[in-house]
Amino acid sequence: FVMFAMGLTLTAQVFLDVFKQPMKVILVSVIQFLWMPLAGFLVALIFNFPPEIGIGFILLGACPGGT
Numbered sequence: 001f002v003m004f005a006m007g008l009t010l011t012a013q014v015f016l017d018v019f020k021q022p023m024k025v026i027l028v029s030v031i032q033f034l035w036m037p038l039a040g041f042l043v044a045l046i047f048n049f050p051p052e053i054g055i056g057f058i059l060l061g062a063c064p065g066g067t
Contacts, residue, residue, distance in 0.1 A: 036061035
């Protein structure tokens with residue numbers, strides 16, 4: 001509900017700004033869905049966690065953060 005309410009505050013200009021600079025969106029998406037899960041995998045590998053915990057680290061890395 002909170003994210004829906006935040007979305008209601010967006011204007012058309014905000015969306016136009018995103019389309020003017022798509023590289024930022026692409027970069028953030030690559031970091032979120034490739035780099036962060038890879039970092040979770042490496043942490044699980046370095047500290048020799050069991051596979052179940054390693055999968056948890058990978059999934060946690062793919063979850064969006066933020067406010």
